[in-house]
Amino acid sequence: MTPPILSVTRLRTSFHNDGIWTPVVRDISFDVAPKTTVAIVGESGSGKSMTALSIMRLLPGGNSKVEGRIALAGRSLLDLPEKEMRSVRGNEIAMIFQEPMTSLNPSLTIGFQIVEALICHRNMSRAEAEAEVIRLLERVRIPSAKARFNDYPHRLSGGMRQRVMIAMALACKPKLLIADEPTTALDVTIQAQILELIRDLQEEEGMAVLFITHDMGVVAEIADRTIVMLRGDLVESGDTADIFNNPQHVYTRSLLSAVPKLGSMTGKARPLRFPVVDQKTGIAAEPPAGFDTISIARPILEVKNLTKYFDIRKGVLRGLAGRVHAVENISFSIHRGETLALVGESGCGKSTTGRSIVRLTEPTSGSIQLAGEDILNTGKSSFRDTRKRMQMIFQDPYASLNPRMRIGESIAEPMIAHATETPKRARERVGELLKSVGLSAEIYDRYPHEFSGGQRQRICIARALSLGPELIVADEAVSALDVSIKAQVINLMLDLQERLKLAFLFISHDMAVVERISHRVAVMYLGEIVEIGSRASVFGNPQHPYTKRLLSAVPIPDPGLRVSKKRLVNDELKSPIRALDYQVPVRPFKQVGPNHMVQEWGAEWA
Amino acid sequence: MSAVASVQKSPFSRQLSKFTRNRAAVAGAVIVGLFVALAIFAPLIAPYDPFQTSFTTVRKPPSVRFWLGTDELGRDIFSRMIYGARASLMAGGVSVVIAVIVGVPFGLLAGYFGGWIDSIISRLIDAMLAIPFLILAISLAAFLGASLTNAMIAIGLSAAPIFARLTRGQVLSVKAEEYVEAAHVIGLRHTRIILHYILPNSIPPVIVQATLTIAAAIIAEASLSFLGLGQQPPNPSWGSMLNTAKNFISQAPWMSLWPGAAIFLAVLGFNLLGDGLRDAIDPREY
Numbered sequence: 001m002t003p004p005i006l007s008v009t010r011l012r013t014s015f016h017n018d019g020i021w022t023p024v025v026r027d028i029s030f031d032v033a034p035k036t037t038v039a040i041v042g043e044s045g046s047g048k049s050m051t052a053l054s055i056m057r058l059l060p061g062g063n064s065k066v067e068g069r070i071a072l073a074g075r076s077l078l079d080l081p082e083k084e085m086r087s088v089r090g091n092e093i094a095m096i097f098q099e100p101m102t103s104l105n106p107s108l109t110i111g112f113q114i115v116e117a118l119i120c121h122r123n124m125s126r127a128e129a130e131a132e133v134i135r136l137l138e139r140v141r142i143p144s145a146k147a148r149f150n151d152y153p154h155r156l157s158g159g160m161r162q163r164v165m166i167a168m169a170l171a172c173k174p175k176l177l178i179a180d181e182p183t184t185a186l187d188v189t190i191q192a193q194i195l196e197l198i199r200d201l202q203e204e205e206g207m208a209v210l211f212i213t214h215d216m217g218v219v220a221e222i223a224d225r226t227i228v229m230l231r232g233d234l235v236e237s238g239d240t241a242d243i244f245n246n247p248q249h250v251y252t253r254s255l256l257s258a259v260p261k262l263g264s265m266t267g268k269a270r271p272l273r274f275p276v277v278d279q280k281t282g283i284a285a286e287p288p289a290g291f292d293t294i295s296i297a298r299p300i301l302e303v304k305n306l307t308k309y310f311d312i313r314k315g316v317l318r319g320l321a322g323r324v325h326a327v328e329n330i331s332f333s334i335h336r337g338e339t340l341a342l343v344g345e346s347g348c349g350k351s352t353t354g355r356s357i358v359r360l361t362e363p364t365s366g367s368i369q370l371a372g373e374d375i376l377n378t379g380k381s382s383f384r385d386t387r388k389r390m391q392m393i394f395q396d397p398y399a400s401l402n403p404r405m406r407i408g409e410s411i412a413e414p415m416i417a418h419a420t421e422t423p424k425r426a427r428e429r430v431g432e433l434l435k436s437v438g439l440s441a442e443i444y445d446r447y448p449h450e451f452s453g454g455q456r457q458r459i460c461i462a463r464a465l466s467l468g469p470e471l472i473v474a475d476e477a478v479s480a481l482d483v484s485i486k487a488q489v490i491n492l493m494l495d496l497q498e499r500l501k502l503a504f505l506f507i508s509h510d511m512a513v514v515e516r517i518s519h520r521v522a523v524m525y526l527g528e529i530v531e532i533g534s535r536a537s538v539f540g541n542p543q544h545p546y547t548k549r550l551l552s553a554v555p556i557p558d559p560g561l562r563v564s565k566k567r568l569v570n571d572e573l574k575s576p577i578r579a580l581d582y583q584v585p586v587r588p589f590k591q592v593g594p595n596h597m598v599q600e601w602g603a604e605w606a
Numbered sequence: 607m608s609a610v611a612s613v614q615k616s617p618f619s620r621q622l623s624k625f626t627r628n629r630a631a632v633a634g635a636v637i638v639g640l641f642v643a644l645a646i647f648a649p650l651i652a653p654y655d656p657f658q659t660s661f662t663t664v665r666k667p668p669s670v671r672f673w674l675g676t677d678e679l680g681r682d683i684f685s686r687m688i689y690g691a692r693a694s695l696m697a698g699g700v701s702v703v704i705a706v707i708v709g710v711p712f713g714l715l716a717g718y719f720g721g722w723i724d725s726i727i728s729r730l731i732d733a734m735l736a737i738p739f740l741i742l743a744i745s746l747a748a749f750l751g752a753s754l755t756n757a758m759i760a761i762g763l764s765a766a767p768i769f770a771r772l773t774r775g776q777v778l779s780v781k782a783e784e785y786v787e788a789a790h791v792i793g794l795r796h797t798r799i800i801l802h803y804i805l806p807n808s809i810p811p812v813i814v815q816a817t818l819t820i821a822a823a824i825i826a827e828a829s830l831s832f833l834g835l836g837q838q839p840p841n842p843s844w845g846s847m848l849n850t851a852k853n854f855i856s857q858a859p860w861m862s863l864w865p866g867a868a869i870f871l872a873v874l875g876f877n878l879l880g881d882g883l884r885d886a887i888d889p890r891e892y
Contacts, residue, residue, distance in 0.1 A: 358791050360787055360791065384793045387792070388793070391791060391792075392787075394784045394788060395784070399783055399784040400784040400785050400787075400788050401788075402785045402789075402803050404807060405802065413794065414794075417794050417795070417798065463788070463792070467792075
């Protein structure tokens with residue numbers, strides 16, 4: 001057996017807080033062998049990022065301390081003087097981060113930024129370095145690398161920027177690459193491309209990779225060995241296939257059962273709750289089958305030919321330079337008790353659609369009817385009444401509650417504003433609402449910062465329910481939550497749907513979650529709905545090439561299936577920015593099955 | 607780093623502990639506290655009546671009897687300084703309150719509604735900021751007439767555009783927060799959103815700016831009084847004391863030394879306090 005590249009023994013990282021040292025990583029040990037990928041997986045607060053920062057010695061000096069032993073190819077990193085450590089960073093260990101949008105200097109060209117790294121670390125002349133950079137950009141599969149050399153970061157999409165970051169990390173041929181959630185901020189199709197790139201580069205360069213993620217699907221795609229962390233402790237480590245097939249620890253088991261798996265819903269007609277794992281026995285209880293919630297009367301929401309353009313203005317006189325065709329002529333309807341999922345990647349117009357329905361943005365044209373009432377042409381005062389019938393849940397539970405208001409007041413706010421309850425009754429109602437979302441009525445007087453992300457999202461749901469709405473627009477409502485919390489919140493949403501016959505417009509980019517929760521699915525691409533139909537037929541029999549691409553890019557949490565996946569095309573989402581004289585092409589829909597429509601696609605998909 | 611912040615402290619208690627760890631800020635708070643105490647308890651602390659003139663003790667240098675010396679009418683400078691603190695601190699405080707009351711609502715309106723309302727208010731702010739603060743205050747005070755009240759109004763109005771612009775910027779960023787959008791979706795009225803959602807979340811930087819502006823206002827009051835546009839004789843203020851002292855600067859240098867030092871110390875105190883507050887509420891650093 002070859003000696004490991006990185007060997008971590010009894011690593012303990014603590015932070016100084018109010019006079020006491022609180023450990024955030026507790027005595028963890030693991031090895032990374034050459035040419036292997038080790039994944040550290042855990043939910044927020046598990047200490048996985050702290051482990052990476054401890055290895056790089058990037059934690060702030062004064063109020064943190066790192067104990068134990070970290071050896072890189074036999075050399076103890078914790079004993080090195082800071083000057084030598086600086087040459088280890090970048091040269092021997094490289095790191096890529098989560099946010100590709102902010103980790104490049106926006107005022108320098110991408111070529112210049114990598115050239116700098118090469119001149120500094122590898123003592124190359126500028127001409128040599130420039131040639132090497134173009135080679136590197138090609139290595140990370142950036143199309144027409146030579147032309148991209150002089151581009152500024154803002155000209156590149158998130159996926160392309162992450163490629164540039166990887167190129168920069170590879171510049172000095174590191175022995176170890178630490179990747180801290182490198183694909184979390186990216187779309188699924190881009191994520192799949194980046195994962196494939198990291199895998200290919202690892203084979204070519206023979207480096208070891210330490211991959212930090214919260215996503216079990218990504219782990220299954222990429223890791224040889226897996227380490228599971230929980231609140232600073234290492235709870236389980238081993239071969240990735242073993243961990244997935246035969247998890248030992250209760251936490252690993254509950255983590256795996258909460259992971260949405262694409263394809264697990266085949267043959268099931270209705271949305272299904274996630275199985276709940278008993279924390280003591282570790283046995284997953286089968287979820288109860290859902291009831292039929294849909295009422296076939298007139299749809300609660302009917303959207304017809306909805307269109308939203310954003311003007312782009314340029315120059316001193318703010319002349320109209322173009323338009324963003326955010327939403328292009330889309331139509332759909334939702335019945336009472338039904339969940340329609342709107343899926344697509346960033347920039348496809350799904351959020352704009354949701355925001356238009358609750359009138360956070362005014363659509364350019366089209367009609368929206370809520371229970372037969374045209375809400376785009378109602379006056380301000382009657383629209384305030386309409387608001388009671390539809391509510392919205394937002395993506396970021398940390399940002400969607402007023403930090404200076406008690407949470408009870410936040411929940412009571414809608415009832416008092418619409419005078420549906422007296423302030424005294426409202427307080428009782430808040431207690432009932434809190435109970436119905438699985439929280440205690442006692443927390444009325446507390447402030448949002450005292451709660452975790454999952455609890456806050458429950459509070460937001462309680463607030464949305466306070467007026468007894470019939471439709472809830474959930475804009476990426478579970479995307480920011482940890483896997484196990486995500487499963488709980490989705491189960492809650494399904495419970496509420498069953499009890500209150502709620503209709504959901506569930507806006508999401510996460511195909512696996514969508515498969516679980518929705519009755520019908522609409523796939524959006526560049527502002528248009530390209531395919532709409534029942535969940536079973538869209539997932540079981542996708543027609544449009546984009547739907548197929550989206551489905552094939554979803555990581556499958558099963559390491560056994562890794563080899564069978566086909567290669568992906570290396571291209572980008574196109575931009576919905578159009579010239580002023582752009583003629584919207586007419587693309588007719590064709591029926592491919594009962595309740596399943598697909599837009600006819602042009603030659604660009606051939 | 608969410609892992610580090612696992613101890614969920616309220617923003618306020620975190621800011622407080624950050625503030626108390628900053629020695630300069632605590633020193634500023636102590637200086638300001640001392641001056642405020644002097645001003646409040648002036649009758650108890652002052653050894654002499656500040657208006658009591660005496661021809662036998664004209665322009666005496668500091669001594670055991672008159673700690674800081676006496677002025678051209680034989681009044682005790684130490685007592686006048688203590689009473690002067692009242693005028694100076696009040697001028698600083700009241701004019702900043704005026705500035706906040708006038709400036710913040712304009713900033714709220716401009717930032718929240720945007721569009722033509724914002725254009726008009728912003729151009730007005732730009733126009734006022736184009737004139738230097740002190741010159742604007744002096745011309746306004748001259749226009750209103752010489753008195754301490756008018757000086758405070760003049761200083762307050764001159765400082766208002768700073769607050770309007772600061773508030774506007776804050777509102778623009780708070781307005782984009784999801785909880786404000788959530789408030790729209792709930793169907794709240796604009797007034798309620800502005801007062802309960804936008805205002806409380808925009809105000810912390812305004813408080814910091816107010817502390818720093820008190821320092822500027824104390825200087826402005828001293829300058830106006832020095833020019834005879836502020837506190838009128840025989841009432842003492844540090845600026846008016848300097849004004850009379852300038853005639854005797856070679857014969858009785860102590861007459862100008864003490865009020866100058868007091869202005870310096872008070873301004874230093876408010877600046878340190880404001881800087882400390884600003885660092886404490888900045889969420890980016892610990």
